[in-house]
Amino acid sequence: MRRYGSTVLLLLVGAAVLRISLFSALYLRYVQSGLRPYLVASGALLVLLGVAAGVRAAREAPDEDEDLHDHGHDHSHATGPRLAWLLALPAAALLVFPPPALGSYSAAREDAQRAAQGIGTFPALPAGDPVDLSVAAFTSRAIYDSGHSLKGRTVRLTGFVTHGGGDRWYIARLLVSCCAADATTSKVQIRGADAPATDTWVTVMGTWRPKGRLGSSAAWPPALDARTVRRVEEPSDPYEKR
Incomplete structure (x- = not known):
């Protein structure tokens, strides 16, 4: 043998x-x-x-x-x-037994250090509400958009649930350039709704709540006042692309 x-x-x-x-x-x-x-x-x-x-x-x-x-x-x-x-x-x-996709554990390990993007004006969002955005796109606009394109708009985000201290909870997505080894995290704090179980996939509809000075650590992670939280199946491709 x-x-x-x-x-x-x-x-x-x-x-x-x-x-x-x-x-x-x-x-x-x-x-x-x-x-x-x-x-x-x-x-x-x-x-x-x-x-x-x-x-x-x-x-x-x-x-x-x-x-x-x-x-x-x-x-x-x-x-x-x-x-x-x-x-x-x-x-x-x-x-x-293929291992699962990266989830809340990977998101929790990453510090609030963000790549230097610089504050500027972002393109206008499409007309009509709600606007479907990736978690990464929402966080970028919330933290760096001097034109405040999210103000007054209803957005819809999909991600997995991760918990913070106290009763804080977030939806998160991992971004990859090539493979899971280079994944980084984008996450949004959800307010006004009960937290589902960790690693549950949900779609949240709500409005942006401004916090902190643009481009500062106080603006991270951005917050969303939830109107609805709906559980969904994990997508076949769980990662967002850079």
Whole structure:
């Protein structure tokens, strides 16, 4: 069985990659949608390499058995192959139990340090209420828009629930440039409504409540006076794009 170790490992990793990218949308928990073709190609290549390694091992098996018969068993490398099997555990876990998307724990770890964007005037919002905005777009306008384009407008935001100190709660979304490893958090404090359970996905409709001086730490996180809070299913692509 030891001679087929590399075969099994390649097949496990390849199958795991294909499962999340070709046969489902689970890959969106880890990378942006544009990387799907590369994941599919990588998974297929790994499977092909695994098959090739298996065929090669099967062809070499008679020669190895003859050498062992002539020279006796060699146990000098027994520990190495056994430890190498540990590499198969992450691949098997990804194949059977893919981890969930980042959520409230990741959001809570990030400090209120925001990238320097500078205060300025933002483009006008579309006519009609409510206006559907991403959490990132809302936070940017609330903190940096000197034209106060959110004033008097009803907006609708969707995100997952995270809790702060006391009875404070927020809806948050994670932004990615390439993959989950570079994710940063945008969040909005919700006022005037009871808090759902942590990591529940909700759509909140309400109006912006100004706070703090534009561009200052006092303006973060922005606040929304809620009119309605409606529970929704987690979207297939849980991350917002920069």
